[in-house]
Amino acid sequence: MHSQSYNYASAESFFGYITGQTNGNPNGNSLLDVIPQSDVDATRYTPVNDDVSTLTGAYLSFTGDIFEMPAGMLKYAAGIETYKEFFNRESDFASARNEILSTGGSGGRGTREWDSAYGEFLIPIIDSFELTAAIRYDDYSDFGDSTVMQFAGEWRPIDNLLLRASWGETFRAPDLARVYGTPVLAFNQITDPLGCTNQGGTVDPNSEIPACSGELFIDVLSGSNEDLDAEEGESWNIGAVYEFEFAGDWQFSIDWWHVEIDDIVDELD
Numbered sequence: 001m002h003s004q005s006y007n008y009a010s011a012e013s014f015f016g017y018i019t020g021q022t023n024g025n026p027n028g029n030s031l032l033d034v035i036p037q038s039d040v041d042a043t044r045y046t047p048v049n050d051d052v053s054t055l056t057g058a059y060l061s062f063t064g065d066i067f068e069m070p071a072g073m074l075k076y077a078a079g080i081e082t083y084k085e086f087f088n089r090e091s092d093f094a095s096a097r098n099e100i101l102s103t104g105g106s107g108g109r110g111t112r113e114w115d116s117a118y119g120e121f122l123i124p125i126i127d128s129f130e131l132t133a134a135i136r137y138d139d140y141s142d143f144g145d146s147t148v149m150q151f152a153g154e155w156r157p158i159d160n161l162l163l164r165a166s167w168g169e170t171f172r173a174p175d176l177a178r179v180y181g182t183p184v185l186a187f188n189q190i191t192d193p194l195g196c197t198n199q200g201g202t203v204d205p206n207s208e209i210p211a212c213s214g215e216l217f218i219d220v221l222s223g224s225n226e227d228l229d230a231e232e233g234e235s236w237n238i239g240a241v242y243e244f245e246f247a248g249d250w251q252f253s254i255d256w257w258h259v260e261i262d263d264i265v266d267e268l269d
Contacts, residue, residue, distance in 0.1 A: 005047045011099045013043040047100055048092040057083035072124035081116040087176045098185040108224065110180030112173070113141040129155040138171065142179070143230045146171040160243040167236040174228050174265045183223030192216050222267050233261035 013022065017035075020028040022042045029039070061079035068074075088109045090096075095105025120134040132152040139145040150168030157163065193203055196212035203212050210216040239255030 001049075001051045003049045003051070005049075005103070008045050008047055008103060009043045009101050010045040010094050011101055012094075013045060014101060017043050045094065045100060047095045047103065047105060049095075049105065050090045051088070053085075053087045055083060055085050057081060066121075069124055071126050072130075074124070075122040076120065078119040079117070081118075083114055083116075085112045085176060086110075087180075089177065089181065096182070102187040103185075106177075106182055106184040108177060108181035110176040111141075112176060114173075115139045128157060129153065134168075140173055140230075143173045146230070146232075162241040163238075164240070165236070165238045168234065170231070170233045170235065170261065172231040174230065177224065178265055179224055179226055179228055181224040183221055186220040186222065188218055188220045189214065190216050190218060228265055229263040231261055231263050231265060233259065235259040 016022040017029055017039055018031070020026055023029070023036075023039055029035075059079055059081040061077065063077045064075070066074040066076055089107050091105025091107055094100055095103075096107055098105070116136065116138045118134065118136040120132065123131045123133065125131055130153070132150075134150040135147065136149075137145065137147050148169035148171050150166065152166035152168075153164065155163045191203060191214040192211040195216070196203055196207070196209055199209050199211060201207050201209040201212040205213050207213040235258060237255055237257045239253065241251060241253040243249070243251050
């Protein structure tokens with residue numbers, strides 16, 4: 001994908017405007033004055049990014065019945081998968097060197113391969129209760145292997161009431177840009193409570209101290225980390241669905257979810 005961004009200025013061209021080099025003004029130019037359109041055009045820069053991302057793979061799956069149980073048919077689904085992922089991101093020279101005002105370029109290149117196998121079973125325990133059990137195995141070229149399991153059950157004590165519950169594990173490898181990308185420079189506006197206090201002020205949007213009023217502008221550098229761990233966690237839920245007739249068909253449902261995730265991949269604020 002080829003993308004362009006507009007209405008930016010490079011540090012070099014804008015410095016040339018301030019010092020007067022752009023328009024031949026020996027006294028330089030004040031930012032308190034209106035900038036002529038000709039000077040805006042002279043300092044304008046168009047960042048360019050070229051991104052390539054591919055995912056190729058193949059899978060083979062099977063579904064069917066295993067055998068008849070007293071409460072119904074035992075069913076299964078199983079399969080194997082193999083994938084290869086590639087990404088390449090390139091920015092123009094000035095953006096890659098963080099020379100564009102208020103924005104930054106990013107790059108990077110990486111590949112990942114992984115193989116998977118899974119199986120799932122639908123088990124009718126009694127006429128009103130069925131259990132689902134699933135297991136999945138993944139083997140990553142850069143994150144090792146993982147085995148996760150999931151169980152779910154549904155019970156219908158009466159025709160119009162369904163009770164359900166589930167428990168499962170999760171595993172997610174960070175996307176390639178989080179692992180193999182290059183650092184990106186950004187320009188953020190923040191409130192700095194500690195800096196505000198150090199300058200004798202209190203956090204207040206009407207304060208004359210930028211750190212107190214949220215008018216403090218800072219450079220923010222973020223980037224990838226090849227030492228990232230995969231996200232792992234577990235979740236469970238219980239719920240109920242009740243169907244009743246009242247001026248038509250109505251359905252009432254309630255669910256309670258609990259989710260825990262370790263090593264979440266994110267940027268610090």
